[in-house]
Amino acid sequence: MRPPLSRLAIARLVQAGGILEVLRNLLPPAHRLAHVVPVAGMLTARAGSMAAGVLLVYLGAGLRRGRRTAFHMGVVVAGAGIVLQLAHGLDLDGAAVSAGLLALLVGTRDRFRAVGDPGGPVRAALAVAGIVGAGFTIGMLEIAVRANRLVGHPPLRDWARHVLLGMVGLDGPLRFAHPLGAAAVSVTTGTFGLLAAAVGVVRLLRPGRRRPGHTPAEERRLRALLTAHGEDSLGYFALRGDKSLLWSPSGKAAVAYRVVGAVSLAAGDPIGDPEAWPPAIGAWLADCERHGWTPAVLGCGRLAGLAYRRFGLDAVELGDEAVLDTRGFTLDGREMRSVRQAVRRVARAGFTCTVERRGALTDVAEIVAAADAMRDGPVERGFSMALSRVGGPSDVDCVLVTCRSADGRIRGVLQFVPWGDDGLSLDLMRADRSAGNGIVESMVVAALTAAPALGVTRVSLNFAVMRSVFARADELGAGPVLRLWSRALRVASRYWQLESLYRANAKYRPTWRPRYLCFPAARDLPRVALAALRAESFLP
Template sequence: MSRVRHLLRGPRPEAAPLLVGRACALVGVLDIAAGVFPRFRHSRMHAIAEVLPGALGPFAAALSLSTGVLLLLLAHGLKRGKRRAWRAAVALLPAGAVAQFTYRHSIVGVLISLALLAPLLRHRDQFNALPDPRSRWRALANFVLMSAGSLLLGLLIVSVHTERMVGDPSLADRITHVIYGLFGFEGPVDYQGDASWTVAFSLGALGLLTAVTTIYLAFRPEHPAAQLTEEDEARLRALLERHGGRDSLGHFALRRDKAVVFSPSGKAAVTYRVVSGVMLASGDPIGDVEAWPGAIERFMDEARAHSWTPAVMGCSETGGEVWTRETGLDALELGDEAVVDVADFSLAGRAMRNVRQMVKRIERAGYETRVRRVRDLGDAELERIRRAADDWRGTDTERGFSMALGRVGDPADGDCLIATAHKQDDHPGPYGDLKAVLHFVPWGTDGASLDLMRRDRSADPGMNELLIVAALQAAPKFGIARVSLNFAMFRSALARGEKIGAGPVLRAWRGLLVFLSRWFQIESLYKFNAKFQPRWEPRFVVYRASADLPRIGFAAMQAEGFVNLALPLPRFLRRRRPAGRRPCAHGTTTERSVRAA
């Protein structure tokens, strides 16, 4: 009896979105199968498939196909508890139930629709997530993806009716028939009996669905991702002036493609970016440590309001302890940050022989270095450095998120350091004698964090080593006592795995990391940083559940610029930064929910 009562109560409220989303996806797949495969519609599964929402009258195949695609599109939003997906499903399911009863007098079809509708209505409070940031470029992405999916699905529809197909049309004829059918025209493939109507209605439904969804996405109001406003940036700079020396990644919070939430007292803040449904923060919260819990609570409220997956990349050990204590999240060591104490740095000694020899060789080749504050550079030279850094980037997308500022030479960043390498050539390039650039951001009042390394590909090897040594040697005159270099992911595994006595599991893990280093700078960054004999500071990733780690990792790769899902566009069509920025949401979750409703 207890099990029966448990079944009658239905799923736990917090589990309802996931279960309903999976149920909608399953029904959608069955609807698509019923619309595509004739044998499926005449098999034993037909007793179930024909009463699914959408399988009505003479348009059964087309409507079943359309409904299946719509339910699949809604399933992801339902699993994330999105309010708009809930509204669409609540409208679609009763319409399907009424149609089933009106046209087919099918009680079973009505019951299936109501079986999905009941948990939606009962647990409606669980479907209150606000919409994600969006732009009209999503309409173009939808058109491309839906067109590709419709073309493949249409080709399958055309090909499954082989027994009623007239002749043996080629693949080109079938593709042509699909393209014509998506636009509502008759193609070159002929069928016997009513198969031609089934194929025509199905292809037309796919084309109409592609057009309707694209038009809807193109003409709905834009909701761009929140970005730092001038007021937000001023507040963050004020916090960094008082507490910026605590975290070497603090200044990177001033990236202008991030959003921010402040603690109720305004004494702490967390900056983040939303990538593929992951609310990704980086580094420790900014500001007073005692006010961190308030900022973290606001961060988690924002994640819950939008049904985003919360995650933190690269926080310190102290930051990880606060995050896990205040939120119940877990932490995993991600790697180590290389920090060089300027007072202890020297090129003398056997350990520094390789760096010393490389620097001397480059200096003998005629290179000279200059280390200056951004505010001490003229506008013309700053512009030349900016253009050179952009040209030497090597990729179309800017890489970096957690340890990258995303700009060079901004007037607001006058305290940043720029180290440059120069060499006079007989035939100077477009940037004159400039051969390499390093950019450092402030780390409190007595530190600097490496932000950017760029060099002319035609310059001699060792430019980065030369400029890092120059920056470390010039640091005392700028009052800098510590310099943070690159982050080495999985550094401890690489270091321990190559030592004598390492176990087979550790050696295998190191071997995998070395293999992945062919595409990602894992081992190379570790070895590069190790040249300067730094001390290693561990950094952590904070996550909600182990199942979220692949998604968080993929989102982090997107944020860092290693994976780019944007459509390839000509330069003149690429998105330009808007003149205004949508302000970040600093109100309470309740206030934002009321405004969104």
């Protein structure tokens, strides 16, 4: 949901005031604040005034999201601006701008209700105390190494006063025989003072946090919804331990999400009865509004995308999900030649695949240990299409596919999660790279072959980001813009598996189902993209 226009306009006006303050300090006279704030202890009075303008620009983002803390800080900065402008040379123009901003904020205070991080003030105080402590220690040491250049023999308490006053931009009692010594101490103490103030502001303006996870009672309710309304192939992934749930008032639907930074990131479709989706979406968006979080949805289907759009979110196609109908799957035909050859090559090498429900397995510990050993790196990636656990005792309906070499060692593991009462969604895919190619293809084919006995008629494979770009770029007559976009994505594929996932899925000739990314406005896309990459563990 977009912020109200009036609140957006307020944020823009505050930012414009901050930009005006910065520009005024870039023009002569350059040191207007020097009449009231001595240069000693600050980088310069000009830099201090410009910092206030930058702070107003920074506060604009919090004001746009309705954060109460940003409102309080904006009132303080605007009020201080009036005093400063009048104190040096009666700068009526500057005072009028600050007064206008103050009146604007006070007159619209009821629009800023988003709560911040409950522990933010404590964390801000601790951070400021740490920086002030470090600055005090370094300032005292800097005076000590220049003690022979001090005028007279001032006591240590005067040293301490000089450092502390320097951090707030005031002259201290010490006098140096050489101006360079005084300037060096002023730069050090002023830098730490400004740094402490900046860190304190950033900490105070951090969005509220929420501990991820759901209670055992919520998990039981969620499983009941998945049994009754399990049409989304990503629905089972709502049972991840790092996802929270917001329910519709009737309890017939829920939105699974995780707060990443300032973004509340939902994944897949809402869980439950589609008729109850709107109240669940409304509850989730109201929670985002209350905390000043940016709402975003990663990987929802078309029906859910339309539901989110009715609440004001925009949607763009993120990629496509590969879905196979097991009733028509066959290895025959020219198009399946590469898969058929891979499966036969693995079989000739003595590998065998088994397919079992988790509840029927007795060697789960061995499979889990093998899957962990074959993980590529220490980070468990995934958020929207990953369960983040293997062979869990509560996941009795999951299907585990193992591939063993002739000596009985596990060389590959697949885990599928339930999709309704007749489907599976690929969750985990691990293979021993030293075992040669074709392990994954053999396990996928084994799962598809065993599907009828398991009562499975549909299988969802990996999600291919920007699949249509790669597919259309390969077609005859693809335009230069499309080919350029395809080349850019291929460069990105060196770091993230974009093209390789598409090619790996395409070989099975699946049906492609589009998935969408929903977000409030284009200006939020960079923040949403970073949150999605962090949630999927592609960024720390």
